[in-house]
Amino acid sequence: MAVANKESALSRVAGDPxxxxxxxxxxxxxxxxxxxxxxxxxxxxxxxxTGSTAAATGGSxxxxxxKGDVGILNYALTLEYLExxxxxxxxxxGLFKGSDLATIRKFGEExxxxxxxxxxxxxxxxxxxxPKPKTEFPLKSAKSVLELAATVENLGxxxxxxxxxxxxxxxxxxxxxxxxxxxxxxxxALNTLLGDSITPDGAFAKPAGAAEVLKSVEPFIVx
Amino acid sequence: xxxxxxxxxxxxxxxxxxxxxxxxxxxVILKGALAAGAVYGAMAVGPFVGRALAMSGGSDVDILxxxxxxxxxxxxxxKEAKGRAKASGDLKSLIEVIGRDEDEHxxxxxxxxxxxxxxxxxxxxxxxxxxxxxxFLKLAQTFEDTGVSAYNGAAPxxxxxxxxEAAGSIVQVExxxxxxxxxxxxxxxSPVAFDPALSEAKVLKAVEPFIQ
Numbered sequence: 001m002a003v004a005n006k007e008s009a010l011s012r013v014a015g016d017p018x019x020x021x022x023x024x025x026x027x028x029x030x031x032x033x034x035x036x037x038x039x040x041x042x043x044x045x046x047x048x049x050t051g052s053t054a055a056a057t058g059g060s061x062x063x064x065x066x067k068g069d070v071g072i073l074n075y076a077l078t079l080e081y082l083e084x085x086x087x088x089x090x091x092x093x094g095l096f097k098g099s100d101l102a103t104i105r106k107f108g109e110e111x112x113x114x115x116x117x118x119x120x121x122x123x124x125x126x127x128x129x130x131p132k133p134k135t136e137f138p139l140k141s142a143k144s145v146l147e148l149a150a151t152v153e154n155l156g157x158x159x160x161x162x163x164x165x166x167x168x169x170x171x172x173x174x175x176x177x178x179x180x181x182x183x184x185x186x187x188x189a190l191n192t193l194l195g196d197s198i199t200p201d202g203a204f205a206k207p208a209g210a211a212e213v214l215k216s217v218e219p220f221i222v223x
Numbered sequence: 224x225x226x227x228x229x230x231x232x233x234x235x236x237x238x239x240x241x242x243x244x245x246x247x248x249x250x251v252i253l254k255g256a257l258a259a260g261a262v263y264g265a266m267a268v269g270p271f272v273g274r275a276l277a278m279s280g281g282s283d284v285d286i287l288x289x290x291x292x293x294x295x296x297x298x299x300x301x302k303e304a305k306g307r308a309k310a311s312g313d314l315k316s317l318i319e320v321i322g323r324d325e326d327e328h329x330x331x332x333x334x335x336x337x338x339x340x341x342x343x344x345x346x347x348x349x350x351x352x353x354x355x356x357x358x359f360l361k362l363a364q365t366f367e368d369t370g371v372s373a374y375n376g377a378a379p380x381x382x383x384x385x386x387x388e389a390a391g392s393i394v395q396v397e398x399x400x401x402x403x404x405x406x407x408x409x410x411x412x413s414p415v416a417f418d419p420a421l422s423e424a425k426v427l428k429a430v431e432p433f434i435q
Contacts, residue, residue, distance in 0.1 A: 106411065113416035157395055164391045165384040177375045178417040180391065184398035189412035191399075198403045199320065203327035205395035207388065 060166035061210030069172045070127035072163050075210055076176065077118040077130045079156055082217055083111040085135040086152060095142045100193065104149070107186050114179055121175060136222045146194055153187035154200065155216055158208035283386045284341030286377050289423050290390065291332040293370055295346045296430055298325040300366060303351060308359035314407050321363075321400050328393055335389065348435040360408045367401035369421065369429055370394075376420035 065074035087108025090096065096104055119129045139145055160180035167173045184205065188198040199205075301322030304310070310318055333343045353362050374394035381387045402412035421429075 103412070107413065110413060110416035117417070161388075161391045161395055164378075165388050170379045173379045174375070174420060175417075177378055177391070177394070178420065181371045181375060181394055181398035181418040182413055182416060184395040185402035185413035185418075188399035188402040189406060192403055192406055192412075197320070198317075198399045199324060199396055203324040203396055204331070204389075204392040205399075206392070 060163055061214075062163070062166075065130055066122075066127050069167055069169050070122055070125050072167055072176075073118055073122050073125070073172065074127065074130035075214075076160065076163070076179070077115065077122065078133060079159055079213070079217070080111055080114040080118060081130075081132045082135055082220060083152060083156060084108060084115055085132075086137050086149070086220075087111060089135075089137050089139060090145055090149070093139045093145070095139065095145055100142075100146075103189065103193075107149075107153075107189075110182060110186075114182075117175070117179075121172070133221045135220050137220055143194075146190060150187060150190035150194055150196065152217075153183055153190055155208060155213060157183035157187050158206060159210070159213045161205055162207035162209050162213070164207075281380060282341075283381055283383050284336055284339050286381055286390075287332055287336050287339070287386065288341070288344045289377060289427075290374065290393070291329065291336065291344055292347065293373055293426070293430065294325055294328040294332055295344075296349055296433060297366055297370065298322065298329050299346075299349045300351055300362070301325055304359050304363075307353075309356050310359070314356070314360075317403055317407065321403070324396055324400065328396075331389070331393075335386070339386075349433050350435050351433055360404060363404045364401070364408055364410065366430075367397055367404055369426060370397040371401055372419050372421040373423070373426040375418055376422055376426070 060072055060075075062071040062075040065071040065078065087104055090104055091101070091108060122129045137148065157180060160176055160183060164173065164176060164180070167176055191198050191200065301318055304318050305322070308314070308318060336343045351362060353359055371394055374390055374397065378387060378390045378394070381390060398418065405412045405414075
């Protein structure tokens with residue numbers, strides 16, 4: 001598994017204490033504002049690798065999925081396939097009941113809608129939709145599954161945010177934004193179930209670049 | 224399609240211009256302006272909305288000032304809620320966390336507008352008619368959901384990549400707030416798979432009753 005820097009969402013899967021996120025929530029104030037102003041063109045004082053601005057990184061990193069917006073949509077589609085498969089596995093596992101199960105089921109249904117919409121969108125643009133990957137997720141206990149879900153959703157939200165500046169088409173951007181905020185809702189709901197902060201990055205969510213996101217989900221793609 | 228929606232959530236039905244690879248930003252801005260103008264002309268709007276729409280030229284500063292207005296509303300709402308919402312336990316903590324976020328949004332948007340050479344709007348006076356926790360939660364849910372839709376509606380019109388990134392980083396947090404408030408309400412944190420976008424005119428009309 002890739003070694004995560006302190007800011008990587010994947011560190012949660014590696015078993016880092018969730019208290020670190022609570023600490024981030026409390027102290028994230030001034031650094032979050034600095035990140036925001038950095039994004040608006042003032043001096044970039046942030047050191048996190050996940051906080052790179054569009055100007056700094058110079059590319060979406062999604063070229064292997066296709067050209068331009070098709071590549072970005074296919075990258076998103078790949079992540080949505082992962083989330084859909086994950087939730088399906090979790091529902092099948094029998095680890096959850098009652099309202100937690102209902103929440104997980106609903107989130108899975110929404111991810112499946114994202115898959116459908118993004119697939120259609122890519123086809124409309126004349127592209128070939130990314131294939132559904134073969135996946136395997138660790139499902140040891142309800143708690144570890146919830147933690148993985150929270151990690152995946154927080155990462156997914158950061159992934160969409162990271163792509164926003166690279167999207168060329170207004171309709172593609174609208175679509176991405178309408179999904180991005182839903183992933184944020186999922187992340188916050190799962191964080192709440194875990195007793196974690198709803199805003200681990202503080203008042204300003206941090207973007208994540210494609211390279212980091214893909215590296216983080218690589219362990220779950222098999223075959 | 225309703226005139227209040229700039230971007231529809233049913234992505235499978237989205238049609239792309241066939242004579243170009245994408246819809247240019249200027250086309251979207253024009254369509255947005257026409258939509259806002261149609262709403263403005265067709266409905267009687269209050270003085271605040273009328274002024275706001277008259278001032279709105281679609282520039283990044285205008286969009287940020289629209290966002291700032293909403294953040295002023297939320298910041299004031301949560302500040303008052305500390306006393307008025309009669310909250311305890313988790314909800315009490317949540318009000319503090321969200322209020323702090325909204326305060327930071329106000330500060331950052333104000334700074335950014337100034338940096339861009341613009342003039343931040345003056346903080347309006349607000350009136351939030353509610354009593355007790357249930358009343359607070361109902362309004363909070365409306366404000367957070369509307370905030371998400373407002374940012375999602377405005378963001379595609381933003382010209383600067385950096386301002387777009389900033390707006391994106393804020394809207395995700397508003398969505399997180401929305402989910403948390405909805406859970407407190409016993410509602411679905413994520414009611415639909417695609418968060419709708421609302422035009423500026425529609426949003427301003429929705430919040431106008433709370434502006435004195």
